[in-house]
Structure formats: structure tokens, C-alpha cells
Amino acid sequence: MDIGGTRTKIGIVAEDGNIVSRATVSTSERGEPEPLVEGIVSTLRPMLESQSRARKPVAAIGVSVAGFLDRDRSAMYANANLPALCNFPLRRVLRERLGQECTLEVDSNAAAIAEFQLGAGRGSARLLVVTVGTGLGGGVVIDGRLLRYTGECAGDIGHIIVAPGGRPCACGARGCLEAMVNSAALTERGGGRPVREVVKSARRGEQPASDAIAETAKWLGLGLASLSPLFAPDRIVVGGGVAAAGDLLLDSVRTSYRLHAAPDFRDSVGIVGSSFRGWEGMIGAALGALRPTS
Numbered sequence: 001m002d003i004g005g006t007r008t009k010i011g012i013v014a015e016d017g018n019i020v021s022r023a024t025v026s027t028s029e030r031g032e033p034e035p036l037v038e039g040i041v042s043t044l045r046p047m048l049e050s051q052s053r054a055r056k057p058v059a060a061i062g063v064s065v066a067g068f069l070d071r072d073r074s075a076m077y078a079n080a081n082l083p084a085l086c087n088f089p090l091r092r093v094l095r096e097r098l099g100q101e102c103t104l105e106v107d108s109n110a111a112a113i114a115e116f117q118l119g120a121g122r123g124s125a126r127l128l129v130v131t132v133g134t135g136l137g138g139g140v141v142i143d144g145r146l147l148r149y150t151g152e153c154a155g156d157i158g159h160i161i162v163a164p165g166g167r168p169c170a171c172g173a174r175g176c177l178e179a180m181v182n183s184a185a186l187t188e189r190g191g192g193r194p195v196r197e198v199v200k201s202a203r204r205g206e207q208p209a210s211d212a213i214a215e216t217a218k219w220l221g222l223g224l225a226s227l228s229p230l231f232a233p234d235r236i237v238v239g240g241g242v243a244a245a246g247d248l249l250l251d252s253v254r255t256s257y258r259l260h261a262a263p264d265f266r267d268s269v270g271i272v273g274s275s276f277r278g279w280e281g282m283i284g285a286a287l288g289a290l291r292p293t294s
Helices: 033-053 090-098 107-118 177-181 183-189 195-203 207-231 241-245 247-260 280-290
Strands: 007-013 019-026 061-065 076-078 102-106 126-132 136-142 235-239 270-273
Touching: 007 033, 007 280, 019 033, 019 280, 033 090, 061 090, 061 107, 061 280, 090 102, 102 107, 102 280, 107 126, 107 136, 107 235, 107 280, 126 207, 126 241, 126 280, 136 177, 136 207, 177 183, 177 207, 183 195, 183 207, 183 241, 195 207, 195 241, 195 247, 207 247, 235 247, 241 247, 247 270
Parallel strands: 061 102, 126 235, 235 270
Antiparallel strands: 007 019, 126 136
């Protein structure tokens, strides 16, 4: 399962990364942790029972969650977009409710696992994966190992400030990279329409929608250029809901990146889209449970 600020994605994932079954439940509408856990369990349990009846029982349960994890990866302790789960014993409660051991991983790390093992990050020596949706998270894989720094991940990279005085951010600052590129920012630029509607309109050639995506891409390219000296990636994978715009977004991201990046990174870093159409967090959670990382 992949617990995000807006939606939680739930499914059965095969060892090769193929999704056998999937569903989503609302995260934000449930508010408190207990209703969210109940929604997850009631959705996942029939899938588990179906696998058992088919004599293909699940081998492990992996959970990715937006936010910083404690040192033993049993609970999330900080995320402005998901306050209800802060300090809630998520791993223990899910283990008790589902009757099976669970592993907990930061969602950006899970996305990085999926891309590195099976997706657009295969073969990269220094991989940066960013997921752009309700928030912006990033995972880093160096020589096959996840970078764990603040909060059991690479830190909250979405909160570098790229536009002083820019849009207010959930963290309390203004002009954070997250605030400038997340789904709310794109919706705002697109006249209040959901991201999927803005993308559809841009594909039909509607100029205001294309402009909204280009403005979002400009800030994302600037942010990635700012992050490159920290992680020195040879490849950057962009995933999450906003990345559903595909090359409508990424072509402009690459242009902005080359404009702002230092010479050492300008032409040597490949920027590509995710292989998993927004499901990379769930797939990575499953892969991490099957083949635990350090």
C-alpha cells in the first residue's frame, strides 16, 4: 500500500512488479488514523483472501507512507500533508489487523526502489527520484543503496525555497519547491480544474492549460538544478500524479534544468519520466518488503 496525502493505493504486486489487483481509498476525507486504517484493511483483506483461495498467498506486506519515519521504521513522525498519522503506530496496528508482518518505508524511497530495480532508473549509479503530487518527495539511490539521512530518507527535498515570497507551503514557509509544483499549484494555474483535466486540455492544444504545465515545469526544472549539486545524480526520474502530463511537462522541465543547472550537470544528467504511471510507491513498497533494503 502507498499512503499519500490525498489517496491511498492498495494492491497485490507480483515479484516482477506487475500489479495483480489494485484499488484506491481516500486518505484526506478520513481524517483520523483509525478510519483510514479501517478503509485500508477492509479493501486489502478481500484481495489477500482471493490470493489464498488461488493458492498464491502473499509473501509480505509493504507500506509506503508520505513523511519522515522514526529510526526503527515503525511510525511516521512528520508530514504537513498527513498530520493524522504522525506518531501513530502504523506498522504495529496494520500487523495486528492483517495478521502478517509489515514493513514501513518512506514513499519517496519506495518510488526510488521501484525505479531502480524495475523502472526508468535501472543501471543508474547515482539516481534521484522525485514524486510530485499532493507534495513533492525525493529518494536517492547511490551504488545500489538508498540514502538514509533525515527521517530515514534523503530529507525533505521539496522544501528548498526556489521562489522567495511565492505560494504558501503546507510547511509554513513560502515559495518551497513543493508549493510551486504540486498538484494544487497546477490546479490553480489551470483555472481550478483537477490535474487530469488540465493535462487533457493541454493535449487538445488549449493554450491556458499548456501555459499552466509550462509554468509548473519551469519551477520543477529550477528545483532539480538546485538539488543536483547535493546528490550529483546521473539520472533523475520524475513520477507522481503531476508527471502524468508526460513529455508535455518533461520537455519544459529539461529546458528549465539546462537553463539553471551548473555546467557540471547541464548536459550530463538525464531527466526521464516514471515507468509506473503513478503506482511506483506501491510497487516499491512491495519490492522493499520482498527484498529489504538497508
